[in-house]
Amino acid sequence: MQEEIKRNYGHIFEEELLQEINDIGVIKQVNSGDELIRTGQYLSAMPLLIDGVIKVMREDEDGFELMLYYLEKGETCAMTLSCCTGSAVSEIRAIAETESRLLMIPIEKMEEWLGKYKSWRNFIFDSYHQRLMEMVSTIDTIAFKKMDERLLEYLRNKSKHYNDSEIKVTHQDIAFDLHTSRVVISRLLKRLEKTNRIKLNRNSIKLIDID
Amino acid sequence: MQEEIKRNYGHIFEEELLQEINDIGVIKQVNSGDELIRTGQYLSAMPLLIDGVIKVMREDEDGFELMLYYLEKGETCAMTLSCCTGSAVSEIRAIAETESRLLMIPIEKMEEWLGKYKSWRNFIFDSYHQRLMEMVSTIDTIAFKKMDERLLEYLRNKSKHYNDSEIKVTHQDIAFDLHTSRVVISRLLKRLEKTNRIKLNRNSIKLIDID
């Protein structure tokens, strides 16, 4: 039994299921920046994240992007899952933001386990629930908030997921994730710096007081 | 056995489950304009929609609203469901747009059936899938499109759900649903009329060429 499977999933899955996961799952190692899922891709396996941070985003026809949410260890992506089951193509794009390790589970198994293990069922439902809530929260910020608030939320969120008050990112990166322009982000960041809420450096932003 | 249960759900659920639904579900009749679910409410039953159109929306702290999607007969709301299972409060608000009939199922049953009936499991998963897709589509329009496009999509969608090219609605109603101001909607509608894509009347909009 792989140590990490137990560590990340041991408290939610029963022994028998853990054993099956161990036997069947294939570990996949990816580097920072690797594309895990392309929009329009067919999917035949769903990933359980063991380690790392995955960024999930939405693309429109013109290739413009908007970040949806991050995935962390112990999580899976209901979005992928949703596509798997319907054997439909992916509606999203997923990029590894850090070096990551995933456990790939073939779809047939995921279906089989749904009937067989209550814990698996709960895990999958929980995953759906979490994603739905993230989506709602994303809609909230886009619909109700102005860009300055969205930017703040972005910084908070990123800081939380990396567990670091220093964020390594360029203004252009942020602009892509929030689907706006670099100039707008620079402008707003500068304003935040002037009010002493952040400290700007080349390729990095230090959060000081953003709550 | 209620005729409508069979008509709307007969092709997806097995006989035994249909019987249980019939025995346990309680029919609830609501009028146009009735509030079915309030933001923050505790939920103890999930609704299966038998007849009518339900509008589901999101509220922010200040009471501003944004329409998320419509529910139609044969559907259920994964959002509600998601809250039910976690016995958490509702994240959304639901209003009957027309006179509607719902079949209320206690949460315990819904959990029980998940293990017992494959068709129920598929139904619930499908519902989650649909809602996720609607959310993504909502995010798309808000994030990538300007108000004129969003308005067009709103009109198309409404027309589809009511199966009528004449939409009975005030500019203010639309403004609430899209979370903008009445003046903006009037302005854009006028522009659409000038290019012969719609015909405006008091309390109603006739769609002519909006594809």
Added chain:
DNA sequence: TAGTATCCGTAACTTTTGTTACTGCCACAG
């Protein structure tokens, strides 16, 4: 029929966001 409320059109203005263009700065490779 007069009074009242709602709906819609429009003008004038503000704010927010997006665009273009140019600058200096820094890091790194050669």
Added chain:
DNA sequence: CTGTGGCAGTAACAAAAGTTACGGATACTA
């Protein structure tokens, strides 16, 4: 050390969306 490319700051302007204000039309009702 020098050239090159990416990064950030800023100005000036354009477009989109939001706000305020007012007036005319319509429907309803007392």
